[in-house]
Amino acid sequence: MSIRVVKAGILDTIQDLGRHGYSSLGINPNGVMDTYAAQLANCLVGNNLNEGLIEFHYPASQLHFSKEALISITGADFTPFVNEMPVPVNCPTVITKDSTLVFKKRKWGARCYLSVSGGFEISPWLKSKATNIKIQAGGFEGRALKKEDVLSFKPGKSFTNAPTNVRALHWSVNTSVMYKERSHISFIPGNEWNLLTEESQQCVISSPFKIDKSSDRMAYTLLGERLSYKPHEELLSSAVTFGTIQGLPDGGLLVLMADHQTTGGYPKIGHVISAHLPKLSQCSAHEEIRLSPASIEDAEKMLISLQQEIKIIQWSCAQKLNEIYA
């Protein structure tokens, strides 16, 4: 049971929800950028929320399935096709053996996820399947997938009573609520928010910022008005996290993403709230975003309701799968 890479994409890696517990050793968590889409992909095929899956960027890999599989594709819509038939996104789909999955066109979003029922055969490094490209560790040989790589997957749901052709099962998840208003990003003001001049604070919350083309899994560079700071002493480095917004010496802003370093010495203007990191992760270069301040209380409430929604979806998907594969 395996998937072979027929043609490599620009950056397709095995990820999970991150390698937590090692940041104090300088080993950053990595993991998926869009934790919402990744968890949904796993829910849809009956996997654990933290199961390893493939994160694709566009142009994405072409994959050949040697064996039948139950898969799901979530996150960005890269127009997936299997054997010239369109594959619906956010919907569990049975792929027959000797099928080829291709992604034809980027409709929206920056990253999409492929989960296979049963999960990939990937041995964890430091308890996680996430790929750390910088130190060539974790995931599939510590690197992005390339042509002729063969990824084995574990036996998932059996297909004896399942539809026999390339076919979507009859339920799906509506993700429009998460991704509508993708440009509205909330942040908790950081400890150095007050180092910004009042005009610059006003500028952060009232002017748009454009995502620079250099933005990647490590950080998003935001292009906008140059910000200025009140006089202050040089800061000592301290811990940073996924979503930390750093003010750069040139007056620009940098949002740290999944492959962020563990510590940083630039002023921490704020932190994008966890519930908005999935949609920020789906913003591509040249898109504009607007930042608005939020309280820690509101940020926590939004994260809780998001995780509760995922738990409900997970439970419902498990029920549906049991009906079919009982």
Place this chain on the structure above:
Amino acid sequence: MASYKIFPCGDQGITIQFGNQIISGIHQRLIEIKHIFEFEPFVGLRDVIVAYSSLTIIYDSFRVSQYYKQSSYQYVKQKLEEVCNLSSAKAESSSPLKRIPVCYNESFGLDLKTIASSKKLSVEEVIELHTTTTYHVFMIGFLPGFPYMASINEKLVMPRKTKPRQQIPAGSVGIAGLQTGIYPVISPGGWQILGRTPLSLFSKEKDNPVLLRPGDDVQFYPITKDEFIAYKE
């Protein structure tokens, strides 16, 4: 007890900061706080990251709030305050001095000559100054296992290079401001390079992949290029 400030580091992190100065007594206290949390972790604790004058706890906000039935930030903040108010054990946990061999051969010490000439010192004096001081590891960051150590002799203080190098070999020992550090893996970087250690600061095959930890005390000692090569074998 020095005064501190507690504030969010995002909605799944909390930082306690004791001013903006490097003070070894405060750092010792931070290490103690880290050990207390690691000895008895609360449900949802992910990481305790010690830096120069601050400590950050990273937690799974959803798990904390589901388990303790309250705001995760409020819960962790309260725990942190409790731990801070415990009287310090003052255990002076003197971890044994870690001695690290460094080859200061000019093929490894890419900036050795520049440092010597700009500081009006001989190369031997630079090596002497770098190897006679004991350094304290304040923080691991930037790269897996990269130790931020301080403080170097003031006669050696140099700013970072204005143009960072594209590739600094693994094991390179450098200085920047009052700090000294070691690149565990090949990486771009802007520190002034004095030499190279044959030791692996980071080995992904090991269960314990990182050689140095915050709180360690380190001293360098010079080795020859032959010794360096022998070490590598």
